[in-house]
Amino acid sequence: MLRFLGNRLLQSAVVLLGVSAIVFFCLFLAGDPAALMMSPDASRAEIDTFRKAMGFDDPVLVQYLRYLGKALTGDFGISLRFQRPVLELVLERLPATALLAVAALAWSTTLGFVFGVLAAIKPGGLVDFLVRTVALAGQAVPVFWLGLVLILFFAMKWRLLPTGGYGEARHLILPALTLGAYYTSAVTRLVRASLIDVMGEDYIRTARAKGLSPGRVITGHALRNALIPVLTVQAMYFAALLGGALVTEIIFAWPGIGRLAVQAIQNRDFPLVQAVVLLASTVFVLANLMVDIAYVLLNPRIRL
């Protein structure tokens, strides 16, 4: 177990190192990062001064190592637009995104499980057909479109909920619904497929033969084992969740990291963009790491 942990930690560190390199060298794709960050009407002299101040004159490798060293100590540079440390800005916005993500995950995982189990009780039945249709629709419509349609009906036409904003519970409902829809569908399909798979196993037949009720067979025997594949794929959907959070926050004027990132890109505030990409990737890598550990703990067939 310790060796597995050590290996996985090392692997995660290598991946994050790679991510930091990609994020850093992206700025050099267009040639001159100084010209890129300045406004298009900046003079030659202004760009030169800026280049010196930012250290863009040094060899690229030196710059990268310097960036890495600073990033490791939590210094991601100064936002060009806000003239404040990037880390501060990101941390300020973190609670809003975390709240949105947790709310979306909570309702979608719960509902996804319920739908998945209902559909798996009788595959091919009416309930299964309905659940699959809903799940399909949830995965097919783009997040931003769903958000706009919800705003159109719930906020503009029926005036039940605000179109956007932050601070009260009623502000959270539409964004959380929007962001969680795709995820609900994903969990539903996974739980359903995984349960149907497990229901064909011998030990399920044994449990049935013992005279257990169908409910007990599912909750006591099948669901535990059906959980494992669901868990592994969960981490992959995390990336989709991050992407979804980006557009959801834009649509509902939700003051989180996604909105910060898009604004930073529109303002060509590259230090801020770099920090957000790096942070999002770190969260993703850590989530994967935790899923792998949980996988080992949950599955008695894997003994390390």
Add this chain to the structure above:
Amino acid sequence: MTPELRRSFAGIDGWVGAILLIAVLLLAVLGPQLWALDPIKGVLTATFKPPGTIVSGQWHPLGTDQLGRDLLVRIMAGTRLSLGIVVIAGLISALIGTGLGLLAGYAGGWADIIIMRLVDIQLSIPFILLVLLVIAVLGPSIANVVIVLGVTGWAIFARVARARTLEVRELDYVEAARALGASRLRIVLRHILPNIITPQIVLLTLDLPRLIVLEASIGFLGLGVQPPVPTLGNLIGEGRSYLLVADWLVIYPGLVIAALVIGFNFLGDGLIRLTQVRVD
């Protein structure tokens, strides 16, 4: 129709998918010939007309936008461009990914280790952020969107190609080719590649929905192909400002995206059943 094909489309979803996809493809490919209005130039006396309105003899089945442009023809042109972008981007991803996957699987050793770590790195960066970052640096243009989507999507193709290569390289006929003295390049291209190509095509079909939504998201955020040239995403992005007065501008392009996503998903599922390949 062969028995296999019939079986794969026996389920109702196979047919629904096929019909949706054919309908949207007809809309994109033949539509502009049959519905020859200008998607860029509008009629300023015909702004915000709801679906079904007739303005000075011209019927607008899906209504008009803020500049009096016919929404149907904008959607046709947008679908055509968006589809073109994601299909080319998908092919670029498949090409890069298959090449690297073959290399990792067949050469093994350091090449394998490095390529698989690159896969991990690529999959750890949220696509949309990376794509937005690169487009912000390079500037938004059709070519840049294609390149960025193409270059960032290779990782899953590499993973599947490598796994298949590892299986195929141990088969007897590859062994036989090696014994006959075939060069490594010849073995890879003539003997291994043809056997891993089917899963890659299935994978491409299943990856297209992801690309369609990604391209639309970039367009929606205003960082992709710039208006007045329509794409499915920027149509919704533009229509967003007029949601209350002209909701059709948002609703119809979204339905086309959903139809495409469902269509390609069903096609991919059908192909999996037809070819019996595993892509996980």
